[in-house]
Amino acid sequence: MAVMAATKKRRRSEEKPNHAVNLILDHLDDIPLSGGSKDCFQKLAVTINGRTPGPTIYAQQGDTVVVEIGTPWSDGTEGVTQCPIVPGDTFTYKFVVDRAGTYIYHAHYGMQRSAGLNGMIIVSVPDGVSEPFSYDYDQSILLNDWWHKSTYEQAAGLNSVPFVWIGEPQNKIDGRIKWAMNNMSFTLPDTPYLVALKQRLHHVFTQKPAPETYDSKNFDVFGVAKNANATSGNSIYRLKFNSTIDIILQNANTMTANNSETHPWHLHGHDFWVLGYGIGKFDPMNDPKKYNLVDSIMKNTVALHRYGWTALRFRADNPGVWAFHCHIEAHFFMGMGVVFEGVEKVGRLPLSIMGCGETKRLIRH
Ligand SMILES: [Cu+2]
Numbered sequence: 001m002a003v004m005a006a007t008k009k010r011r012r013s014e015e016k017p018n019h020a021v022n023l024i025l026d027h028l029d030d031i032p033l034s035g036g037s038k039d040c041f042q043k044l045a046v047t048i049n050g051r052t053p054g055p056t057i058y059a060q061q062g063d064t065v066v067v068e069i070g071t072p073w074s075d076g077t078e079g080v081t082q083c084p085i086v087p088g089d090t091f092t093y094k095f096v097v098d099r100a101g102t103y104i105y106h107a108h109y110g111m112q113r114s115a116g117l118n119g120m121i122i123v124s125v126p127d128g129v130s131e132p133f134s135y136d137y138d139q140s141i142l143l144n145d146w147w148h149k150s151t152y153e154q155a156a157g158l159n160s161v162p163f164v165w166i167g168e169p170q171n172k173i174d175g176r177i178k179w180a181m182n183n184m185s186f187t188l189p190d191t192p193y194l195v196a197l198k199q200r201l202h203h204v205f206t207q208k209p210a211p212e213t214y215d216s217k218n219f220d221v222f223g224v225a226k227n228a229n230a231t232s233g234n235s236i237y238r239l240k241f242n243s244t245i246d247i248i249l250q251n252a253n254t255m256t257a258n259n260s261e262t263h264p265w266h267l268h269g270h271d272f273w274v275l276g277y278g279i280g281k282f283d284p285m286n287d288p289k290k291y292n293l294v295d296s297i298m299k300n301t302v303a304l305h306r307y308g309w310t311a312l313r314f315r316a317d318n319p320g321v322w323a324f325h326c327h328i329e330a331h332f333f334m335g336m337g338v339v340f341e342g343v344e345k346v347g348r349l350p351l352s353i354m355g356c357g358e359t360k361r362l363i364r365h
Helices: 151-159 191-199 331-334 358-364
Strands: 003-006 030-032 044-046 057-060 066-068 088-096 099-107 119-124 172-175 177-178 184-186 231-232 242-248 262-269 270-277 299-304 308-315 320-326 337-341
Touching: 057 066, 151 331, 184 337, 191 320, 191 337, 191 358, 262 308, 299 308, 320 331
Parallel strands: 057 119, 184 231
Antiparallel strands: 003 066, 030 044, 066 088, 099 119, 172 177, 242 308, 262 299, 262 320, 270 308, 320 337
Protein backbone atom coordinates (compact mmCIF):
# COMPACT_ATOMS: atom_id res chain seq x y z
CA MET A 1 0.00 0.00 0.00
CA ALA A 2 1.16 3.48 -0.72
CA VAL A 3 -0.12 6.64 0.83
CA MET A 4 1.03 9.85 -0.71
CA ALA A 5 0.16 13.12 0.85
CA ALA A 6 1.09 16.33 -0.90
CA THR A 7 -0.01 19.82 -0.11
CA LYS A 8 -0.07 22.56 -2.68
CA LYS A 9 1.46 25.46 -0.86
CA ARG A 10 3.53 24.48 2.12
CA ARG A 11 4.45 20.86 2.51
CA ARG A 12 5.68 19.31 5.68
CA SER A 13 5.70 15.83 7.08
CA GLU A 14 6.65 14.09 10.23
CA GLU A 15 9.38 12.30 8.29
CA LYS A 16 10.98 15.47 6.97
CA PRO A 17 9.79 18.37 9.06
CA ASN A 18 9.49 21.71 7.33
CA HIS A 19 10.56 20.20 4.06
CA ALA A 20 8.71 20.35 0.79
CA VAL A 21 8.08 16.71 0.01
CA ASN A 22 5.54 14.28 -1.21
CA LEU A 23 4.93 11.95 1.62
CA ILE A 24 5.31 8.50 0.16
CA LEU A 25 4.45 5.68 2.45
CA ASP A 26 5.03 2.10 1.63
CA HIS A 27 2.93 -0.62 3.12
CA LEU A 28 -0.38 -1.01 4.80
CA ASP A 29 -0.69 -4.61 5.76
CA ASP A 30 -1.95 -6.93 8.37
CA ILE A 31 1.17 -7.61 10.31
CA PRO A 32 1.70 -9.36 13.58
CA LEU A 33 3.11 -6.91 16.03
CA SER A 34 6.13 -8.37 17.66
CA GLY A 35 8.83 -6.86 19.77
CA GLY A 36 7.43 -3.38 19.49
CA SER A 37 3.90 -4.29 20.49
CA LYS A 38 2.19 -1.78 22.71
CA ASP A 39 1.16 -4.19 25.43
CA CYS A 40 3.46 -7.22 25.01
CA PHE A 41 0.67 -9.13 23.24
CA GLN A 42 1.16 -10.16 19.66
CA LYS A 43 -1.89 -9.42 17.54
CA LEU A 44 -2.95 -8.50 14.06
CA ALA A 45 -2.92 -4.82 13.35
CA VAL A 46 -3.55 -2.64 10.34
CA THR A 47 -0.65 -0.29 9.84
CA ILE A 48 0.24 2.67 7.70
CA ASN A 49 3.87 2.91 6.68
CA GLY A 50 4.38 -0.15 8.83
CA ARG A 51 3.13 1.45 11.98
CA THR A 52 0.12 2.64 13.89
CA PRO A 53 -0.92 5.37 14.28
CA GLY A 54 0.09 6.40 10.77
CA PRO A 55 2.15 9.47 9.98
CA THR A 56 0.81 12.86 10.87
CA ILE A 57 -0.10 14.92 7.83
CA TYR A 58 0.70 18.58 8.30
CA ALA A 59 -1.00 21.20 6.20
CA GLN A 60 -1.95 24.84 6.28
CA GLN A 61 -5.46 26.18 5.98
CA GLY A 62 -6.29 26.61 2.31
CA ASP A 63 -3.91 23.88 1.16
CA THR A 64 -5.09 21.16 -1.16
CA VAL A 65 -4.19 17.77 0.23
CA VAL A 66 -3.87 14.73 -1.98
CA VAL A 67 -3.77 11.39 -0.25
CA GLU A 68 -3.26 8.37 -2.41
CA ILE A 69 -4.13 5.19 -0.63
CA GLY A 70 -3.26 1.76 -1.84
CA THR A 71 -4.79 -1.43 -0.59
CA PRO A 72 -5.91 -3.44 1.05
CA TRP A 73 -7.46 -2.00 4.11
CA SER A 74 -8.46 1.58 3.63
CA ASP A 75 -11.54 3.52 2.59
CA GLY A 76 -13.69 6.59 2.90
CA THR A 77 -17.09 6.08 4.45
CA GLU A 78 -17.82 2.66 3.10
CA GLY A 79 -21.50 2.10 2.35
CA VAL A 80 -22.29 5.81 2.66
CA THR A 81 -20.20 7.70 0.10
CA GLN A 82 -18.11 5.04 -1.57
CA CYS A 83 -17.30 1.38 -1.97
CA PRO A 84 -14.52 -0.03 0.15
CA ILE A 85 -11.09 -0.08 -1.47
CA VAL A 86 -10.51 -3.65 -2.50
CA PRO A 87 -7.19 -5.52 -2.37
CA GLY A 88 -4.82 -4.50 -5.15
CA ASP A 89 -6.63 -1.23 -5.76
CA THR A 90 -5.67 2.36 -5.05
CA PHE A 91 -7.79 5.37 -4.21
CA THR A 92 -6.96 9.07 -4.30
CA TYR A 93 -8.57 11.57 -1.97
CA LYS A 94 -8.18 15.22 -2.88
CA PHE A 95 -9.53 17.86 -0.57
CA VAL A 96 -8.98 21.43 0.54
CA VAL A 97 -8.25 21.82 4.22
CA ASP A 98 -10.47 24.81 4.85
CA ARG A 99 -10.21 25.06 8.61
CA ALA A 100 -7.26 25.11 10.94
CA GLY A 101 -7.29 22.51 13.67
CA THR A 102 -6.30 19.00 14.67
CA TYR A 103 -8.16 16.12 13.06
CA ILE A 104 -7.87 12.38 12.75
CA TYR A 105 -8.03 10.32 9.59
CA HIS A 106 -9.19 6.75 9.90
CA ALA A 107 -10.76 3.81 8.10
CA HIS A 108 -14.52 3.47 8.13
CA TYR A 109 -14.76 -0.17 7.17
CA GLY A 110 -15.57 -2.86 9.71
CA MET A 111 -13.48 -2.24 12.80
CA GLN A 112 -10.25 -1.25 11.08
CA ARG A 113 -9.93 1.98 13.00
CA SER A 114 -9.54 0.02 16.22
CA ALA A 115 -7.18 -2.31 14.37
CA GLY A 116 -4.80 0.62 13.97
CA LEU A 117 -5.77 2.36 10.76
CA ASN A 118 -5.71 5.91 11.98
CA GLY A 119 -3.51 8.97 12.13
CA MET A 120 -3.68 12.72 12.47
CA ILE A 121 -4.00 15.74 10.23
CA ILE A 122 -2.79 18.98 11.74
CA VAL A 123 -3.81 22.13 9.92
CA SER A 124 -2.12 25.38 10.84
CA VAL A 125 -3.62 28.85 10.47
CA PRO A 126 -2.95 30.75 7.22
CA ASP A 127 0.06 33.05 6.92
CA GLY A 128 -0.61 36.38 8.58
CA VAL A 129 -3.16 34.93 10.99
CA SER A 130 -2.16 34.23 14.58
CA GLU A 131 -3.70 31.59 16.81
CA PRO A 132 -5.98 32.91 19.55
CA PHE A 133 -4.02 31.33 22.41
CA SER A 134 -0.35 31.19 23.24
CA TYR A 135 1.32 28.00 24.42
CA ASP A 136 4.78 26.60 25.04
CA TYR A 137 4.61 23.65 22.71
CA ASP A 138 2.22 21.43 20.81
CA GLN A 139 1.85 17.75 21.72
CA SER A 140 -0.70 15.60 19.91
CA ILE A 141 -2.11 12.51 21.57
CA LEU A 142 -4.25 10.01 19.68
CA LEU A 143 -6.35 7.80 21.95
CA ASN A 144 -7.62 4.49 20.61
CA ASP A 145 -9.09 1.29 21.99
CA TRP A 146 -6.51 -1.47 21.88
CA TRP A 147 -7.65 -4.99 22.63
CA HIS A 148 -5.62 -8.17 22.86
CA LYS A 149 -7.94 -9.96 20.43
CA SER A 150 -7.84 -8.91 16.79
CA THR A 151 -10.71 -6.78 15.57
CA TYR A 152 -11.74 -9.63 13.26
CA GLU A 153 -12.31 -11.80 16.30
CA GLN A 154 -14.10 -8.88 17.95
CA ALA A 155 -16.35 -8.40 14.92
CA ALA A 156 -17.19 -12.10 14.81
CA GLY A 157 -18.04 -11.98 18.51
CA LEU A 158 -20.28 -8.96 18.03
CA ASN A 159 -22.23 -10.78 15.33
CA SER A 160 -22.56 -14.10 17.09
CA VAL A 161 -25.38 -15.65 19.10
CA PRO A 162 -24.82 -15.53 22.02
CA PHE A 163 -23.19 -12.23 21.68
CA VAL A 164 -19.65 -11.98 23.00
CA TRP A 165 -18.68 -8.57 24.23
CA ILE A 166 -18.08 -6.38 27.19
CA GLY A 167 -20.54 -3.62 27.90
CA GLU A 168 -24.30 -3.68 27.76
CA PRO A 169 -25.99 -2.64 24.58
CA GLN A 170 -29.63 -1.87 24.31
CA ASN A 171 -31.61 -4.12 22.03
CA LYS A 172 -32.06 -7.71 21.07
CA ILE A 173 -32.89 -8.28 17.42
CA ASP A 174 -33.01 -11.81 15.99
CA GLY A 175 -31.21 -13.00 19.08
CA ARG A 176 -28.35 -10.53 18.54
CA ILE A 177 -27.72 -7.67 20.86
CA LYS A 178 -27.70 -4.30 19.09
CA TRP A 179 -27.81 -0.60 19.70
CA ALA A 180 -30.86 1.15 18.29
CA MET A 181 -32.09 4.70 17.87
CA ASN A 182 -35.86 5.22 17.89
CA ASN A 183 -36.11 1.43 17.81
CA MET A 184 -34.07 1.12 14.62
CA SER A 185 -30.62 -0.45 14.68
CA PHE A 186 -28.67 0.91 11.73
CA THR A 187 -27.17 -1.38 9.09
CA LEU A 188 -25.22 -0.25 6.03
CA PRO A 189 -26.44 -1.30 2.57
CA ASP A 190 -24.07 -3.03 0.12
CA THR A 191 -24.52 -0.17 -2.32
CA PRO A 192 -23.28 3.22 -1.06
CA TYR A 193 -26.17 5.63 -0.45
CA LEU A 194 -24.56 8.41 -2.45
CA VAL A 195 -24.52 6.36 -5.65
CA ALA A 196 -27.91 4.79 -4.95
CA LEU A 197 -29.52 8.21 -4.51
CA LYS A 198 -27.92 9.87 -7.54
CA GLN A 199 -28.60 6.89 -9.79
CA ARG A 200 -32.09 6.33 -8.37
CA LEU A 201 -31.41 2.76 -7.30
CA HIS A 202 -34.41 2.85 -5.00
CA HIS A 203 -34.45 -0.86 -4.26
CA VAL A 204 -31.06 -1.02 -2.51
CA PHE A 205 -32.24 0.52 0.76
CA THR A 206 -35.54 1.15 2.54
CA GLN A 207 -37.18 4.23 1.07
CA LYS A 208 -39.38 5.00 4.06
CA PRO A 209 -37.69 7.75 6.08
CA ALA A 210 -36.01 6.76 9.34
CA PRO A 211 -38.14 7.27 12.48
CA GLU A 212 -37.93 10.89 13.63
CA THR A 213 -38.96 10.43 17.21
CA TYR A 214 -39.87 7.95 19.90
CA ASP A 215 -42.52 7.62 22.57
CA SER A 216 -40.81 10.12 24.85
CA LYS A 217 -43.87 10.50 27.05
CA ASN A 218 -43.91 6.90 28.19
CA PHE A 219 -40.24 6.01 27.89
CA ASP A 220 -38.42 5.57 31.18
CA VAL A 221 -34.81 6.53 30.54
CA PHE A 222 -33.77 5.20 33.94
CA GLY A 223 -35.35 1.76 33.57
CA VAL A 224 -34.16 -1.31 31.72
CA ALA A 225 -35.08 -0.80 28.08
CA LYS A 226 -37.91 -2.97 26.82
CA ASN A 227 -37.65 -2.14 23.12
CA ALA A 228 -40.01 -4.93 22.24
CA ASN A 229 -40.39 -3.84 18.65
CA ALA A 230 -36.87 -2.81 17.67
CA THR A 231 -35.76 -3.75 14.16
CA SER A 232 -32.67 -3.46 12.01
CA GLY A 233 -32.94 -1.01 9.15
CA ASN A 234 -31.08 1.13 6.63
CA SER A 235 -33.58 3.92 6.09
CA ILE A 236 -32.24 7.47 6.26
CA TYR A 237 -33.26 11.06 6.97
CA ARG A 238 -33.90 13.32 3.97
CA LEU A 239 -32.87 16.91 4.59
CA LYS A 240 -33.86 20.00 2.61
CA PHE A 241 -30.86 21.98 1.42
CA ASN A 242 -30.10 24.90 3.74
CA SER A 243 -32.67 23.83 6.31
CA THR A 244 -31.81 24.11 9.97
CA ILE A 245 -31.74 20.77 11.74
CA ASP A 246 -32.14 20.29 15.48
CA ILE A 247 -31.22 16.97 17.03
CA ILE A 248 -31.86 15.85 20.57
CA LEU A 249 -29.75 12.87 21.53
CA GLN A 250 -31.37 11.10 24.46
CA ASN A 251 -29.43 8.52 26.41
CA ALA A 252 -31.14 5.83 28.48
CA ASN A 253 -30.59 2.75 30.54
CA THR A 254 -29.18 -0.28 28.71
CA MET A 255 -30.44 -3.84 29.07
CA THR A 256 -28.73 -4.03 32.46
CA ALA A 257 -30.24 -2.36 35.53
CA ASN A 258 -28.53 0.86 36.61
CA ASN A 259 -26.33 1.01 33.56
CA SER A 260 -25.97 3.73 30.96
CA GLU A 261 -22.94 4.54 28.83
CA THR A 262 -21.32 7.65 27.41
CA HIS A 263 -21.35 7.93 23.60
CA PRO A 264 -19.25 10.36 21.53
CA TRP A 265 -21.47 11.23 18.57
CA HIS A 266 -19.73 12.39 15.41
CA LEU A 267 -21.31 14.09 12.39
CA HIS A 268 -19.76 13.83 8.94
CA GLY A 269 -19.92 16.73 6.49
CA HIS A 270 -20.91 19.44 8.96
CA ASP A 271 -20.04 21.11 12.21
CA PHE A 272 -22.87 21.62 14.68
CA TRP A 273 -23.60 23.93 17.56
CA VAL A 274 -24.05 22.32 20.95
CA LEU A 275 -27.11 24.16 22.25
CA GLY A 276 -27.39 22.42 25.58
CA TYR A 277 -27.15 19.24 27.56
CA GLY A 278 -28.48 17.84 30.78
CA ILE A 279 -29.21 14.76 32.85
CA GLY A 280 -32.48 12.85 32.69
CA LYS A 281 -35.20 13.01 30.08
CA PHE A 282 -35.19 15.99 27.75
CA ASP A 283 -38.08 18.32 28.50
CA PRO A 284 -39.30 19.77 25.18
CA MET A 285 -41.20 22.56 26.96
CA ASN A 286 -38.54 23.85 29.29
CA ASP A 287 -35.08 22.69 28.24
CA PRO A 288 -35.02 24.68 24.96
CA LYS A 289 -35.48 27.83 27.03
CA LYS A 290 -32.07 27.13 28.52
CA TYR A 291 -30.31 26.70 25.19
CA ASN A 292 -27.17 28.69 24.67
CA LEU A 293 -27.98 30.63 21.52
CA VAL A 294 -25.33 33.29 22.08
CA ASP A 295 -21.91 31.67 22.05
CA SER A 296 -22.51 27.92 21.86
CA ILE A 297 -19.52 25.82 20.93
CA MET A 298 -19.25 24.51 17.37
CA LYS A 299 -17.72 21.10 16.80
CA ASN A 300 -18.28 17.83 14.97
CA THR A 301 -18.17 15.37 17.88
CA VAL A 302 -19.98 15.64 21.19
CA ALA A 303 -20.47 13.44 24.22
CA LEU A 304 -23.87 12.08 25.09
CA HIS A 305 -23.53 11.51 28.80
CA ARG A 306 -24.94 8.66 30.87
CA TYR A 307 -28.70 9.09 31.33
CA GLY A 308 -28.36 12.49 29.70
CA TRP A 309 -29.46 14.45 26.67
CA THR A 310 -27.55 16.65 24.28
CA ALA A 311 -29.14 19.17 21.91
CA LEU A 312 -27.47 20.03 18.59
CA ARG A 313 -28.19 22.30 15.66
CA PHE A 314 -26.68 22.47 12.20
CA ARG A 315 -27.41 23.99 8.84
CA ALA A 316 -27.81 21.40 6.08
CA ASP A 317 -25.65 23.42 3.69
CA ASN A 318 -23.24 20.74 2.51
CA PRO A 319 -24.85 18.55 -0.15
CA GLY A 320 -24.09 14.87 0.18
CA VAL A 321 -24.79 11.81 2.24
CA TRP A 322 -23.47 12.00 5.75
CA ALA A 323 -23.19 9.55 8.60
CA PHE A 324 -23.94 10.62 12.17
CA HIS A 325 -22.84 7.97 14.60
CA CYS A 326 -21.35 7.01 17.90
CA HIS A 327 -17.60 7.08 17.40
CA ILE A 328 -16.98 4.08 19.62
CA GLU A 329 -16.27 1.68 16.82
CA ALA A 330 -18.03 -1.34 18.32
CA HIS A 331 -21.15 0.75 18.94
CA PHE A 332 -21.41 1.91 15.32
CA PHE A 333 -20.73 -1.65 14.21
CA MET A 334 -23.72 -2.67 16.31
CA GLY A 335 -26.08 -0.15 14.80
CA MET A 336 -25.53 3.11 16.65
CA GLY A 337 -25.74 5.52 13.77
CA VAL A 338 -27.99 7.28 11.28
CA VAL A 339 -27.51 8.84 7.84
CA PHE A 340 -28.61 12.26 6.56
CA GLU A 341 -29.10 12.90 2.89
CA GLY A 342 -29.38 15.90 0.62
CA VAL A 343 -28.02 15.02 -2.80
CA GLU A 344 -29.95 17.21 -5.21
CA LYS A 345 -26.98 19.59 -5.56
CA VAL A 346 -24.32 16.90 -5.80
CA GLY A 347 -22.60 16.87 -9.20
CA ARG A 348 -21.44 13.92 -11.27
CA LEU A 349 -20.03 11.13 -9.18
CA PRO A 350 -16.58 9.73 -9.90
CA LEU A 351 -16.49 6.11 -11.02
CA SER A 352 -13.75 5.50 -8.48
CA ILE A 353 -16.28 5.34 -5.64
CA MET A 354 -18.22 2.56 -7.37
CA GLY A 355 -17.69 -1.13 -7.96
CA CYS A 356 -19.55 -2.76 -5.10
CA GLY A 357 -23.15 -3.87 -4.74
CA GLU A 358 -25.45 -2.50 -7.43
CA THR A 359 -22.84 0.01 -8.58
CA LYS A 360 -20.90 -2.76 -10.33
CA ARG A 361 -22.94 -2.46 -13.49
CA LEU A 362 -22.41 1.32 -13.61
CA ILE A 363 -18.69 1.01 -14.25
CA ARG A 364 -18.85 -1.78 -16.82
CA HIS A 365 -19.43 0.51 -19.78
CU1 LIG B 1 -21.51 4.56 21.80
